[in-house]
Amino acid sequence: MPEPIVFYDIPRKANVPSDTAWSPNTWKTRYSLNIKGLSYRTVWVEYPDIEALYKKLGVEPTDTGPTGAPFYTLPLIYDPNTKEYVSDSAAIARYLDKTYPDTPTLIPKETDALHAAFQRAFAAVFNPGNAGFSWIMMPETYVRLNPASQGYFRRTREQWFGMALEELAPRGSEKRQKHWEVVKDAFHEVAGWLQAGRQERLFFLGGETICYADIVIAAFIIWFRNTFSEDSAEWRDMLSWDGGRWGKLTEAFRKHESVDDGSPLEL
Amino acid sequence: MPEPIVFYDIPRKANVPSDTAWSPNTWKTRYSLNIKGLSYRTVWVEYPDIEALYKKLGVEPTDTGPTGAPFYTLPLIYDPNTKEYVSDSAAIARYLDKTYPDTPTLIPKETDALHAAFQRAFAAVFNPGNAGFSWIMMPETYVRLNPASQGYFRRTREQWFGMALEELAPRGSEKRQKHWEVVKDAFHEVAGWLQAGRQERLFFLGGETICYADIVIAAFIIWFRNTFSEDSAEWRDMLSWDGGRWGKLTEAFRKHESVDDGSPLEL
Incomplete structure (x- = not known):
C-alpha cells in the first residue's frame, strides 16, 4: 500500500x-x-x-x-x-x-506531443491577446481568496495586466460583455475540436476514457462553477452553450471532485 | 484496382x-x-x-x-x-x-480531437497576431507564381494584410528580421511539443508512424525549402535550428514527395 x-x-x-x-x-x-x-x-x-x-x-x-x-x-x-x-x-x-x-x-505516450500542442491551443483560445477568460476570472477570484493571499494576488495580477483588478471586467460593463463573448467563443471552439471528423465526443480520446485534455477543460469549468456558484446566471448561461455539452462534462466529472x-x- | x-x-x-x-x-x-x-x-x-x-x-x-x-x-x-x-x-x-x-x-480516430487542437496551436504559433511566417512567405511566393495567378494572389493577400506585398517583409529590413525570429521561435515551440514528457520524437505519435500533424509541419517545411531553394542561406539557417530536427524531418519525407x-x- x-x-x-x-x-x-x-x-x-x-x-x-x-x-x-x-x-x-x-x-x-x-x-x-x-x-x-x-x-x-x-x-x-x-x-x-x-x-x-x-x-x-x-x-x-x-x-x-x-x-x-x-x-x-x-x-x-x-x-x-x-x-x-x-x-x-x-x-x-x-x-x-x-x-x-x-x-x-491520463496522457497515453503516443498522444504526448499532441497533448503539448493541445495546451498551446487551449491557451490561444481562452486568452487571445487582450481579452478573455482571465479578465473575468481574476477579480472574481480575488474577492473569494483568504486575506493572507489577497495582497499577493492583487499585486502580481495587476502587474501582469497593467491595471487594477476592478478595471478588468466591471460587472455590467460593455468590456465585461466583450470578455464574456470571448469565453463563450473559446468554449465553442473547443466543442468544435471535440466534433472533429463529424463525430460527437464528450471526451477527447472518444468513448469513456478521460485524458489530461479533458481534465484541463473540466478544471476551467469547475473554477467557473465554484466561482459563480451553481445558481448564478453565469453558470446557467454556460449550461446553455454548445448543446449542453459543458453540463454533461460536469456531471461526468462530479465523481472525481x-x-x-x-x-x-x-x- | x-x-x-x-x-x-x-x-x-x-x-x-x-x-x-x-x-x-x-x-x-x-x-x-x-x-x-x-x-x-x-x-x-x-x-x-x-x-x-x-x-x-x-x-x-x-x-x-x-x-x-x-x-x-x-x-x-x-x-x-x-x-x-x-x-x-x-x-x-x-x-x-x-x-x-x-x-x-493519418489521423487515428482517438486522436481526432487532439489533431483539431493541434491545428489551432499550429496557427497560433506560426502567425501570432501581426507577425510571422506568412509575412515572409507571401511576397516570396508571389514572384514564383505563374502570371495567371499573380494578379489574383496580390489582390486577395494585400486585402488580408492591408498593405502591399512588397511591404510585408522587405529583404534586409529589420521588419523581416523580426518575422524571421517569429518563424524560428515557432519551429522551436513545435520542437518543444515533440519533446513533451522529456522524450525525443521525430514524429508526433512517436516511433516511425507519420500522422497528419507531421504532414502539416512537413508541408510548411517543403513550402519554405522550395521557395528559398536548398542552397539558400534561409534553408541552411533552418537546418541549424533545434538540433537539426527539420533537416531530419525533410529526409524522412523525401520518399513521399x-x-x-x-x-x-x-x-
Whole structure:
C-alpha cells in the first residue's frame, strides 16, 4: 500500500472543506489524483508562502517568468514512495502515469506531443491577446481568496495586466460583455475540436476514457462553477452553450471532485 | 484496382514538373496520397479558376470567409471510386483514412480531437497576431507564381494584410528580421511539443508512424525549402535550428514527395 502523496493546493474562503479548492491549475492535479484513485492528503498553502515552501523543500522553481526570474507555482506534489517532488500539472500527470502504471492513463505516450500542442491551443483560445477568460476570472477570484493571499494576488495580477483588478471586467460593463463573448467563443471552439471528423465526443480520446485534455477543460469549468456558484446566471448561461455539452462534462466529472480536509502549511 | 483520384493543385513557375507543386495546403494532401500509396493524377488550377471549378463541378465552397462570403480553396479531390468530392486537407485525410482503411492511418480516430487542437496551436504559433511566417512567405511566393495567378494572389493577400506585398517583409529590413525570429521561435515551440514528457520524437505519435500533424509541419517545411531553394542561406539557417530536427524531418519525407506531370484544368 503506497503512502499518501502530499498535494500542495491553494485555499480560498469556504464554509465547508469541499468548497476550499478552486484553482484551475491545482484542480488539474486533484482530478488526476482522484481519477487514478491514488491516496493523497492536501496541504493548503497561501500565495505568499509558495516561494518559501519551495525554498524550504529545496525544490527547483517550476519555471522562469518572462523576465527570467524564477517562478514558483502550485500544484506541487511530494511522493513519499519515490521521494520525488514534481510541479506543473502536466508533468505531474506524466509522472503519475509512469509511476503508477496500473491506474488510468491520463496522457497515453503516443498522444504526448499532441497533448503539448493541445495546451498551446487551449491557451490561444481562452486568452487571445487582450481579452478573455482571465479578465473575468481574476477579480472574481480575488474577492473569494483568504486575506493572507489577497495582497499577493492583487499585486502580481495587476502587474501582469497593467491595471487594477476592478478595471478588468466591471460587472455590467460593455468590456465585461466583450470578455464574456470571448469565453463563450473559446468554449465553442473547443466543442468544435471535440466534433472533429463529424463525430460527437464528450471526451477527447472518444468513448469513456478521460485524458489530461479533458481534465484541463473540466478544471476551467469547475473554477467557473465554484466561482459563480451553481445558481448564478453565469453558470446557467454556460449550461446553455454548445448543446449542453459543458453540463454533461460536469456531471461526468462530479465523481472525481472529492476534497479532503487537509491541513494548513507549517513553514 | 481503384481508379486514380483527381487531385486539384495550384501550380507555380517550374522548369521540371517536380518543381511545380509548392502550396503548403495542397502539399498536405499530396503527402497524404503519397504516404498512403494511392493512385492519383494532378490537375493544375490557377488561382482565379478555383471558384469557377467549384461552380462547374457543383461542389459546396470549402468554408465561408470572415465576411460570410463563400471561400473556395484547394486542395480538392474527386474520388471516382466513390463519386465524392472532398476539400480541406484535414477532411481529405479523414476521408482517405475511412475510405481506404488498408492504407497507413493519418489521423487515428482517438486522436481526432487532439489533431483539431493541434491545428489551432499550429496557427497560433506560426502567425501570432501581426507577425510571422506568412509575412515572409507571401511576397516570396508571389514572384514564383505563374502570371495567371499573380494578379489574383496580390489582390486577395494585400486585402488580408492591408498593405502591399512588397511591404510585408522587405529583404534586409529589420521588419523581416523580426518575422524571421517569429518563424524560428515557432519551429522551436513545435520542437518543444515533440519533446513533451522529456522524450525525443521525430514524429508526433512517436516511433516511425507519420500522422497528419507531421504532414502539416512537413508541408510548411517543403513550402519554405522550395521557395528559398536548398542552397539558400534561409534553408541552411533552418537546418541549424533545434538540433537539426527539420533537416531530419525533410529526409524522412523525401520518399513521399513525388509529383506527377498532371494536366492543366480545362473549364
